Amino acid sequence: MDLNEKLKDTRLFFPIDPGPTARIGGMVGTNCSGTNAVRYGTMRDWVVNLTVVLADGSIVKTRRRPRKSSAGYNLSSLIVGSEGTLGIVTEITLKLAPVPEETGVGVVTFPTMRAAAEAAIDIVHKAVPIGAVEILDDVQMSVINRAGNTDRTWQETPTLFFKFAGSKHSVKDTVSQVGSIVKARGGSDFEFAKTEAEQKKLWSARKESLWSMLSLRTSGSEVWSTDVAVPLSRVADLVEVCKEEMDSLGLFGSMLGHIGDGNFHETILYDGNTERQKVEKCVHDMVRRALEMDGTCTGEHGVGLGKKEFLLEELGAGTLEMMKAIKRALDPSWLMNPGKIFDA
Amino acid sequence: MDLNEKLKDTRLFFPIDPGPTARIGGMVGTNCSGTNAVRYGTMRDWVVNLTVVLADGSIVKTRRRPRKSSAGYNLSSLIVGSEGTLGIVTEITLKLAPVPEETGVGVVTFPTMRAAAEAAIDIVHKAVPIGAVEILDDVQMSVINRAGNTDRTWQETPTLFFKFAGSKHSVKDTVSQVGSIVKARGGSDFEFAKTEAEQKKLWSARKESLWSMLSLRTSGSEVWSTDVAVPLSRVADLVEVCKEEMDSLGLFGSMLGHIGDGNFHETILYDGNTERQKVEKCVHDMVRRALEMDGTCTGEHGVGLGKKEFLLEELGAGTLEMMKAIKRALDPSWLMNPGKIFDA
Numbered sequence: 210m211d212l213n214e215k216l217k218d219t220r221l222f223f224p225i226d227p228g229p230t231a232r233i234g235g236m237v238g239t240n241c242s243g244t245n246a247v248r249y250g251t252m253r254d255w256v257v258n259l260t261v262v263l264a265d266g267s268i269v270k271t272r273r274r275p276r277k278s279s280a281g282y283n284l285s286s287l288i289v290g291s292e293g294t295l296g297i298v299t300e301i302t303l304k305l306a307p308v309p310e311e312t313g314v315g316v317v318t319f320p321t322m323r324a325a326a327e328a329a330i331d332i333v334h335k336a337v338p339i340g341a342v343e344i345l346d347d348v349q350m351s352v353i354n355r356a357g358n359t360d361r362t363w364q365e366t367p368t369l370f371f372k373f374a375g376s377k378h379s380v381k382d383t384v385s386q387v388g389s390i391v392k393a394r395g396g397s398d399f400e401f402a403k404t405e406a407e408q409k410k411l412w413s414a415r416k417e418s419l420w421s422m423l424s425l426r427t428s429g430s431e432v433w434s435t436d437v438a439v440p441l442s443r444v445a446d447l448v449e450v451c452k453e454e455m456d457s458l459g460l461f462g463s464m465l466g467h468i469g470d471g472n473f474h475e476t477i478l479y480d481g482n483t484e485r486q487k488v489e490k491c492v493h494d495m496v497r498r499a500l501e502m503d504g505t506c507t508g509e510h511g512v513g514l515g516k517k518e519f520l521l522e523e524l525g526a527g528t529l530e531m532m533k534a535i536k537r538a539l540d541p542s543w544l545m546n547p548g549k550i551f552d553a
Numbered sequence: 554m555d556l557n558e559k560l561k562d563t564r565l566f567f568p569i570d571p572g573p574t575a576r577i578g579g580m581v582g583t584n585c586s587g588t589n590a591v592r593y594g595t596m597r598d599w600v601v602n603l604t605v606v607l608a609d610g611s612i613v614k615t616r617r618r619p620r621k622s623s624a625g626y627n628l629s630s631l632i633v634g635s636e637g638t639l640g641i642v643t644e645i646t647l648k649l650a651p652v653p654e655e656t657g658v659g660v661v662t663f664p665t666m667r668a669a670a671e672a673a674i675d676i677v678h679k680a681v682p683i684g685a686v687e688i689l690d691d692v693q694m695s696v697i698n699r700a701g702n703t704d705r706t707w708q709e710t711p712t713l714f715f716k717f718a719g720s721k722h723s724v725k726d727t728v729s730q731v732g733s734i735v736k737a738r739g740g741s742d743f744e745f746a747k748t749e750a751e752q753k754k755l756w757s758a759r760k761e762s763l764w765s766m767l768s769l770r771t772s773g774s775e776v777w778s779t780d781v782a783v784p785l786s787r788v789a790d791l792v793e794v795c796k797e798e799m800d801s802l803g804l805f806g807s808m809l810g811h812i813g814d815g816n817f818h819e820t821i822l823y824d825g826n827t828e829r830q831k832v833e834k835c836v837h838d839m840v841r842r843a844l845e846m847d848g849t850c851t852g853e854h855g856v857g858l859g860k861k862e863f864l865l866e867e868l869g870a871g872t873l874e875m876m877k878a879i880k881r882a883l884d885p886s887w888l889m890n891p892g893k894i895f896d897a
Contacts, residue, residue, distance in 0.1 A: 253630070527611040
């Protein structure tokens with residue numbers, strides 16, 4: 210957000226849009242993504258090169274500045290997403306994107322999460338060039354109303370939030386293609402914003418999602434927020450079954466996600482140890498289901514401490530051993546961010 | 554080409570478009586790219602996951618199938634472009650792209666290589682969503698005429714070949730944006746093809762470039778073809794000075810390239826050892842200039858045997874040592890494609 214504020218008179222912007230507190234270093238660490246990834250890819254795609262201090266004290270630059278290169282191993286893509294376990298990143302050169310000629314925001318409600326998810330899948334499968342598509346469940350929409358951080362009242366039902374970007378004509382095309390797909394999947398009429406102020410207002414529910422949830426904490430209550438990603442064809446199944454389990458366990462939690470990437474988040478509010486155990490079951494079941502669907506235990510948050518147990522299940526012993534061999538080669542004394550991703 | 558032939562009734566295609574003899578395994582090995590990279594990226598962007606047999610006999614799958622993941626190190630991007638030096642790739646899962654609603658091909662001539670290159674740079678800097686932009690110099694155009702593999706005669710002057718792809722409206726927008734930029738840089742009127750047959754015909758000069766050059770070999774003569782890439786802002790400078798040197802050495806060679814990626818090729822015909830030494834000087838000077846411009850010794854062909862000496866200059870000792878540490882960790886006996894990229 211700071212970077213884009215600095216860039217605002219240049220007609221360029223940095224397109225990766227994670228949670229508002231993210232910092233560039235952390236974004237490199239986790240290969241973060243966020244709302245714009247369906248169009249612009251993830252952090253890895255926007256890193257030109259990195260300067261890294263390795264465990265032996267040597268300072269390396271991963272590559273030079275051409276748009277593409279086939280000169281040796283892709284060290285940038287190895288460091289991005291390695292959560293600080295291979296070295297300390299001291300310089301980051303980023304690409305920027307030109308600000309699109311035309312932008313827009315659209316909001317559509319659906320009777321069920323499945324219907325909303327399936328509309329998003331259709332749109333991506335048809336390669337309609339949207340800027341972003343985000344899914345928010347009924348709980349999340351109600352949380353936003355309760356928190357009152359936006360200046361309107363939202364329908365408390367599964368909702369898709371779209372960004373549009375491109376030339377004047379192409380945005381018009383995109384909106385009309387999205388409109389007919391949404392209609393076919395039982396969506397409401399499109400609410401559409403064109404001016405910058407209207408766009409900001411219409412996107413505000415998405416922007417305020419996490420803060421709204423956090424603002425509902427009472428003293429002693431905690432929030433567990435986590436993410437998984439699955440192949441696009443399976444995301445409607447996963448969203449539906451996860452939603453059912455959260456409800457059946459009597460938990461107060463919301464689902465929202467970068468549905469166009471098959472990536473979504475559960476954010477669950479809990480209080481005390483008994484409820485924590487339920488949350489743990491709910492989250493672990495979500496991860497296991499994602500893995501059964503050939504997905505990943507984390508689409509953008511990273512492994513950190515909390516997902517280490519799932520990494521073996523996801524990748525298998527051989528692949529994990531290959532990662533550890535690289536770790537040992539570059540950091541034999543296991544000095545760099547020890548304990549993250551895997552143990553020595 | 555075989556893959557896209559198989560896919561032709563599915564409305565999907567594989568967008569990476571290297572030289573016509575490329576095979577999927579080699580494309581993974583070199584992180585190949587080709588004419589469509591300016592829009593669709595390189596091979597790395599289209600590999601979902603890989604199965605790799607490592608030097609110790611273990612079989613690993615680099616990742617699962619989600620569109621994005623932050624679960625551990627990015628092994629796919631490490632293997633892609635590693636030229637077989639880290640393991641034997643036995644399975645490759647690729648993404649496909651939907652065939653665009655509308656396509657087109659456009660051709661524009663310019664008085665100089667610099668003018669043509671600068672037009673291409675402007676187009677990419679303004680993020681005009683072209684499908685491809687290729688530069689061919691006057692020699693290459695004349696070679697195509699002499700070889701006679703296309704059914705027309707081309708103007709023998711620097712030429713840009715464009716592909717357009719998108720919705721009907723967006724292609725119209727793109728063509729008009731490209732048209733005004735080209736005009737401002739002194740380009741000719743646009744020759745434009747809309748039907749599939751016309752497009753094929755208009756693109757034929759680009760398609761036949763390499764074959765045309767090869768067909769001019771006489772007994773005993775050889776072709777040296779190589780590539781470099783530089784930051785987009787420097788490609789016009791590089792193209793101009795390389796062209797001058799090739800002419801001043803009296804060599805018969807052409808320049809063509811994926812100018813939108815700052816990536817281009819010299820293809821030089823030579824006969825005997827004296828001429829070979831001139832070619833070597835010409836190629837080495839091109840590489841050294843690319844490195845001075847913060848570019849790479851190879852944008853898509855890979856290091857192989859021929860560019861090993863430049864890798865140290867490009868990356869520095871520390872970065873090369875980091876690559877070698879990874880190599881040693883995964884292949885301690887240096888069994889995998891030994892001698893490529895670097896020596897033990």
